[in-house]
Amino acid sequence: MSETRVLLANIDEPGLNTIGVYERLGGYASMRKALLEMSTEQVLHELEESGLRGRGGAGFSMGKKASFIPKGAMDKYLCCNADESEPGTFKDRLLMQKNPHLLVEGCIIGSIAAGANKGFIFIRGEYELQADILDAAVAEAYDKGYLGEGILGSDHTFDLVVHRGQGAYICGEETALLDALEGKRGNPRLKPPFPANQGLYQGPTLINNVETLCNTPIIIEHGADWYRKFGEGNSTGTKLVSVSGNVQRPGNYEIELGISVREIIYGLAGGPPEGRELKCFFPGGSSAPVLTPEHLDLPYTFEAMAGAGSMLGSGAIIVVDETEPLVPLALRLAEFYRHESCGKCVPCREGTNWTVKMLERVDEGEGTPMDLDILEQVQGNIIGNCLCVLGDSMAMPVASMLKHFRGEFEQHMEQARTKRDLAEAAA
């Protein structure tokens, strides 16, 4: 319908994951251009001017982030965050599986912008197929001389390693990723110092999401002005959205930022199954506060989602239809974050645990209306008080469900209590 395919333009080309096909379709031309025809300042300038914002969740300007890396001769690092674990998100999986060389080229351009000489793609361990494909792509790029010492006769040296995680959601947090990459337990670090100053091995480090880096060859090829034509306001470019949950056609769609949420959910993904209405949706992964049908006509941009009290996050839209009870969903969500909490800071470790216990009470009919107040209060005590955003990631959606659907929580509690009482009476 109205997909705007830029990143996914050639995605269905057979053999795109091999360097021959990728180069035939114009691949690695941007790397040549950035290395041989442009200065580092020009590359940085293009990236900043394009308005490209981080696609992993935070939405910070990618060019700005790269410009924070200190100049001068020292070991600097580039980390590609391919630990795509945010529930609902599967866009990077598609990019890495079908078009790994776009990511390799993006890493090279990112390394030019940051002046990095060593790069790591931290991919989650569950993506075994994608990691194998990336390994092969990196080897092909080395063979061609696109990676290694003095790339294409320039003075830029860049080594790239594919590093596999071993299953921990928290490693998607940038500083936890660095700890995992250094061979430790993946605990987030206290910030500051920020990774741009002291990151991997205490050196300046640029960390970017897969999709962000995949955008850079396109910006270098077509120029920042071309790229800025896509999108709306400060949300420039196209975005991969992963639509899942109660929709007829879940999948990845590439849209221009600024089209309405309704167009994505109903137009592209087919809406909820026949005869059912939408109850709520997560606009940016399971960490984003839920929005309700009244928000469907908002433009899908960083600003509009933030304005509605949620966030665009990783661009994963999870749709919940009217038949789905929310208490078990909130419980499922909280259980996930409880399991994934690293345990380093108290509000998250204890907060996720208590939230699960209280939601269980509500679900099993042991709760009282006061529990909902306490539940709300606990979420308020988590938000903004943790070392990293994992605690908030549970507290924000749970608090938003309580806010929008408190009546349903109370009703669920009453029904569960009646059911339990009847069962007890029968026994």
Next chain:
Amino acid sequence: MRDEAALHAGPLPPGWDEAVRLDEDPATIPDPASVEVPPQLRAEIERRMAMYPDRHSAVLPALAAAQRLHGWCSPEAILQVAAVMQVTPAYLSSVATFYDMLRTQPIGSHYVYVCTSVSCHLRNSKAVYEAIEAQAGEQGLEDWEIREFECLGACDMAPMASIDGRYVGPIEEGEAGELVSALKEGREPFPGRGLPDPGFRLPWEEGRAAPDRGGPPEEPDVHPAGGTWEDGEMLDVPPVPHPPAKPPPPPRPLSPGTSVAGEKIDPATRDREAEREEEERR
């Protein structure tokens, strides 16, 4: 009174309740000459160590390699890795207990991870998981670790499972028996329905026209401001001409307290990048 059930409800690291052996000295870095390490494992670990500026970075790949060989991160496997990497076994144990894919108990050398996270939950994954687990018990499937797992990043295939890294989905509750018997007989379950299988397509993609294969569009697809998808659907209006490209805004002087990109920062989303920016400016 201590509530035993409550103690076990939380995410406690394995072995937390085992008594410490006070009669033994803590294990030190093993002597490489006294530990026999399979040559393949040694080569793999040494290859990985050479790839990083700091050899400790190879801990995760090394433990994964040892697990492939031994089936789990057994004390023996950990000792071998420690001998090659010259770190203490305790350090390796601390890492192994943190990561979900590293097994610290001998519960099978293959895995079935059933995703039961939000998107799969909305598509009945809990029932699928329970059916698979019940079938595994009924048919006596051995050497397979079957567990619920965090979001596996395949919500388009929901409900799905990862079988030794092969993503399979969507799986229906009634197919659990077939899945388990295929595993038991050493067959690949559901051929053609795994993500790596050639020609893999999702059921609802079958009838869909192949997307155009052109390069990036010259001009973006334009949506009139304030328009909704219904406008475009119902009215067969000619596309609105794109407004001329805006000239790039002049560089803004930076005033403290605003973000460089000029965007409003919502405290609820806790954009920590803004803090970073402040920090950098100072």
